[in-house]
Amino acid sequence: MLEIQCNPKIKAEHLARKAIVYLRQSSDKQVRQNKESQRLQYDVAERMRALGWKEVEIINCDLGSSAAIASARRDGFERVLSSVALGEVGIVASREASRLSRTDKDWCRLLEVCQIFGTLIADEQQVYDLNYLDDQLVMGIKGTLSVVELKVLRQRMQAGQESKARRGELFKRLPVGYVQDPLGKIALHPDQRICEAIRLVFAKFRERWSVRQTFQWFRDHDVELPANPIQGTRLVWKIPTQSLVRDILCNPFYAGAYVWGRRPVETLLIEGRLEKRQSAKRRAEDCRVFIRDHHVGYIDWATYEENQRMTRRNSVNWQSDETMAAIRAGQGLLVGLLRCGHCGRKLHVRYWGGSGTHARYLCKGDYDDGGQYCLGFGGASVDRRLGQELLGVISPFGVEASLRALEGLSAGDAAQRATLSSKLEQLEYEAKKAFEQYDTVDARNRLVAGELERRWNEKLEEITTVKQRLSSLNEKHYSLSSEEETRIRLMGANFSEIWRSDRCPPTLKKMIFRTAIEEIIVREEKQNKTLQFTIHWSGGTHTQLEMERPRPATEMTTPMEALEIIRRMSVRHGDDQIASVLNRLGHSTGKGKRWNQNRVATARRNYSIPGQKRALPDPERVSLSEAARVCGVSHRTIERLVEAGLLKCEQTAPRAPWEIRRADLSAEPVRSIVERLLRTGKLMLARGRTENQPPLFAENEGDDNARHPE
Numbered sequence: 151m152l153e154i155q156c157n158p159k160i161k162a163e164h165l166a167r168k169a170i171v172y173l174r175q176s177s178d179k180q181v182r183q184n185k186e187s188q189r190l191q192y193d194v195a196e197r198m199r200a201l202g203w204k205e206v207e208i209i210n211c212d213l214g215s216s217a218a219i220a221s222a223r224r225d226g227f228e229r230v231l232s233s234v235a236l237g238e239v240g241i242v243a244s245r246e247a248s249r250l251s252r253t254d255k256d257w258c259r260l261l262e263v264c265q266i267f268g269t270l271i272a273d274e275q276q277v278y279d280l281n282y283l284d285d286q287l288v289m290g291i292k293g294t295l296s297v298v299e300l301k302v303l304r305q306r307m308q309a310g311q312e313s314k315a316r317r318g319e320l321f322k323r324l325p326v327g328y329v330q331d332p333l334g335k336i337a338l339h340p341d342q343r344i345c346e347a348i349r350l351v352f353a354k355f356r357e358r359w360s361v362r363q364t365f366q367w368f369r370d371h372d373v374e375l376p377a378n379p380i381q382g383t384r385l386v387w388k389i390p391t392q393s394l395v396r397d398i399l400c401n402p403f404y405a406g407a408y409v410w411g412r413r414p415v416e417t418l419l420i421e422g423r424l425e426k427r428q429s430a431k432r433r434a435e436d437c438r439v440f441i442r443d444h445h446v447g448y449i450d451w452a453t454y455e456e457n458q459r460m461t462r463r464n465s466v467n468w469q470s471d472e473t474m475a476a477i478r479a480g481q482g483l484l485v486g487l488l489r490c491g492h493c494g495r496k497l498h499v500r501y502w503g504g505s506g507t508h509a510r511y512l513c514k515g516d517y518d519d520g521g522q523y524c525l526g527f528g529g530a531s532v533d534r535r536l537g538q539e540l541l542g543v544i545s546p547f548g549v550e551a552s553l554r555a556l557e558g559l560s561a562g563d564a565a566q567r568a569t570l571s572s573k574l575e576q577l578e579y580e581a582k583k584a585f586e587q588y589d590t591v592d593a594r595n596r597l598v599a600g601e602l603e604r605r606w607n608e609k610l611e612e613i614t615t616v617k618q619r620l621s622s623l624n625e626k627h628y629s630l631s632s633e634e635e636t637r638i639r640l641m642g643a644n645f646s647e648i649w650r651s652d653r654c655p656p657t658l659k660k661m662i663f664r665t666a667i668e669e670i671i672v673r674e675e676k677q678n679k680t681l682q683f684t685i686h687w688s689g690g691t692h693t694q695l696e697m698e699r700p701r702p703a704t705e706m707t708t709p710m711e712a713l714e715i716i717r718r719m720s721v722r723h724g725d726d727q728i729a730s731v732l733n734r735l736g737h738s739t740g741k742g743k744r745w746n747q748n749r750v751a752t753a754r755r756n757y758s759i760p761g762q763k764r765a766l767p768d769p770e771r772v773s774l775s776e777a778a779r780v781c782g783v784s785h786r787t788i789e790r791l792v793e794a795g796l797l798k799c800e801q802t803a804p805r806a807p808w809e810i811r812r813a814d815l816s817a818e819p820v821r822s823i824v825e826r827l828l829r830t831g832k833l834m835l836a837r838g839r840t841e842n843q844p845p846l847f848a849e850n851e852g853d854d855n856a857r858h859p860e
Contacts, residue, residue: 159279160201160241164270167240169203171195172230173210174217174249181214188213191245194274198243201277217252218300219417221426227256234263241270241277247289248296257293261286315410315439325403326376326385327448336445343572344376344385345448350565351375351398352449352457359460359661361399365392371566372619374573387573400461402434405454406447411438482509483533483659484670490515491673491682493524509533525674527681528700535697537659539685540666567623574616581609674699708753712737712745716753718802720761725750727765727807734805772815774799774808781815781824787833794835796820 173191175181181188198206212226227250233239242264244250251257264271265280271289272278278285314320324330327348331337338345350373355364368375368390375390375398402409413428434440442451449457463486481501488497490513497511508530515524588602671684685693712732719728729745739749747763754761778785788810791797797820799808814820827833 157201157277159270159277159282159285163268164240165202165204167238168205168207168233169198169201169241169243170230170233170239171198171206171208172212172226172242172244172250173208174212174224174226174244175214176216176218178214191249194243194245194272198241198272201241201272203240217248217250217256219253227251231259231263234260234267234269237267239267239269241272243272245274247273247292248299250296251293252296252300254293254297257296261289261293312410312438318408318439318441318444320410323378325401326378326398328403328445338446338448341576343576346568346572347373347375348398348404348448350569351395352404352453353565355399355457361396361461362392364399365390365395368395373566373569399457400431402454404448405451406443406445407434407451407454408441408444409434409437409439414438481507481533481656482511482529483656483663484511484529484536485660487663487667487670489669489671490525491671491684495524497525497672499529525672527674531700532681532697535695536670536683536685539693539695540663543666543687567620570616570620570623574613574620577609577613577616581606581613584609707740708757709737709740712739713753713757713759715803716750716761717759719806720754720759721802722766722768722771722809723802723807724762724764724766725754726763728761731803731806735803768809769812771800771809771811774810777808777810777815780812782828783824787824787827790833790835791820791823796823796835 171191171194173188175184175187192208195206195208209226209229211229212224215222215224215226217224217227230239230242234242242250242260247257250260260271261280263269265286268281270277270279273292276288278289280286280289311320319334321330324336327339327344328336329339351364351368354367355361358364358367367373372389374387375394376385376387377390377394379386398404412432412434413430414432415426416429417426447454482499485499486496488511489495490497493513493515495513495515497513500510500512502508502510508528511525511527511529511532512523513525515521584602584606588599588606591599591602593599666688668686668688670686673682674680675682679699680696681699682696683694685695687693715732715735715737716728719731725747729747729750732745732750737745739745739753743749751761751763753759772780774785774788777788781788788797792799792808797810798814799810801808815824823834
């Protein structure tokens with residue numbers, strides 16, 4: 151109580167409320183390592199009890215939380231403000247002012263609330279009452295110094311880091327595959343297994359052209375890669391994740407370049423709060439420090455830049471002007487290569503048709519802004535025409551490609567075997583080392599000997615597993631016969647036939663297109679209805695060609711006259727009869743082709759017209775041929791009966807088959823005429839005379855006509 155009597159700022163109303171001791175450290179690393187600082191902060195609670203407070207609350211939930219600008223929310227500090235605002239706190243104590251806040255905003259909030267509710271503030275030396283002007287001024291100065299101190303410390307550390315980085319000597323952790331020699335220089339890892347694994351990643355990417363396809367190869371073949379663990383310094387071998395493969399391929403350090411400041415931290419205002427976020431990765435050349443040829447690389451810088459272009463083109467975000475996504479199984483072979491010659495945009499592909507495999511290339515133009523598409527055409531004929539141009543260029547290299555294929559088939563799974571061989575060699579070394587440790591231990595110390603024996607057995611089991619995998623790979627190894635080598639060489643000589651074969655996958659064709667061609671500029675001549683192409687080959691040569699513009703679907707629809715005939719005839723007639731009638735009438739399909747049974751069926755299906763492949767049997771009606779067969783006469787006789795008006799026939803369309811009722815064939819006068827024809831061999835269309843025979847008595851002709859009207 152002596153200190154209370156000497157300090158008139160502490161009054162009875164302050165002691166009637168509780169005291170709060172606030173603890174804070176800026177990071178988890180400080181919490182783990184700076185134990186003495188924690189102890190000194192906890193000792194402040196004993197000082198509060200010595201000052202007379204019986205109820206002392208320690209708030210330590212902000213240990214590991216920064217108080218700088220744009221830091222995360224501090225729950226402990228918010229509890230302090232809430233308790234003070236409720237009038238429950240007599241004093242807020244902390245070892246020093248920087249523990250309470252490192253920003254002017256939080257400091258002013260605390261001072262304002264404490265002044266309103268009469269709460270004292272204490273640090274290691276003094277007790278402050280904000281109702282006194284001098285104490286308020288001192289606390290304001292201490293808060294300002296706390297803010298300035300943090301900025302000064304940060305500037306010093308950042309300046310030191312940047313100075314060291316500009317010399318290329320700042321390393322937080324070296325990428326996998328690199329070590330520092332005794333002189334501080336960067337060198338490749340002495341473990342050849344690690345170096346071979348890193349080189350294998352870049353080799354497979356050049357084969358697969360995609361980060362995901364490269365990752366899938368390692369996953370499908372169970373090939374492990376080295377990785378830095380989160381804690382510890384020893385490398386671990388594991389089946390890689392896609393992010394690990396991407397980090398290796400996109401890290402410029404493997405190309406011999408040193409970069410610093412690739413992902414700077416930015417302070418953003420998000421939903422009314424300041425937050426620190428890392429920005430997107432910058433290009434190596436745009437970083438604050440970029441030193442090319444800083445150390446030995448696994449690849450050269452030109453290869454790295456080409457890999458990055460391939461990775462960006464594989465992106466599906468459609469950013470900037472790159473629309474060449476990763477190679478997929480779609481039928482459009484020119485995806486990402488076509489550029490509009492009118493507006494300069496890249497053309498993208500859309501797939502149509504019932505199965506969704508018909509490619510159509512489109513240039514958006516100002517469609518997204520309410521305008522129209524700039525350019526659009528079907529892809530099948532364009533792919534064929536440009537494929538012919540490509541074949542004319544690369545066919546002479548077909549034999550060389552077949553030789554490369556022979557080399558690849560002979561190598562087989564060489565990469566996987568080499569990886570497993572390196573792993574087996576390392577496991578044998580580790581097993582030998584484990585045996586030596588087990589052999590030197592005292593056998594009577596069973597606790598140690600048992601553990602070392604277990605480790606030795608684990609290594610022996612791993613060796614057995616790797617040997618089995620190597621054995622299975624050797625069994626699968628297939629050597630080509632002389633006949634197969636001859637066939638492969640013939641495939642190279644007949645490259646064009648292989649290209650047109652249905653067994654040649656679209657993905658392979660796309661890879662060849664993208665290897666040989668940089669870009670294709672296409673323009674449309676609407677008056678001539680042609681497309682003009684300018685091909686920019688990879689070697690710098692340009693080729694121009696022109697072709698007829700593929701007709702749009704609206705111009706290839708089935709004519710209405712043909713559809714009407716199909717609709718009328720499909721009730722009773724078959725598709726083969728309809729096709730014959732359409733061809734005799736001179737009608738063609740929307741693509742200008744002759745009709746056949748399949749095309750009639752397709753037209754009916756597209757326009758939902760019911761029908762059948764063959765004509766339906768009708769017991770009440772017969773055709774011309776059937777009528778002649780039923781009556782036992784010739785086709786011409788039936789035709790003469792119809793022409794004379796003695797027999798009725800129906801036609802659903804001009805040139806369509808005749809339809810005659812069976813009842814009319816057995817009715818008079820057709821029955822009598824047919825019987826007389828069969829008996830006498832003469833066709834008598836009128837009673838008593840044959841066709842075209844003049845009457846014997848002209849005066850009786852009128853009576854005969856009256857009695858037998860036609």
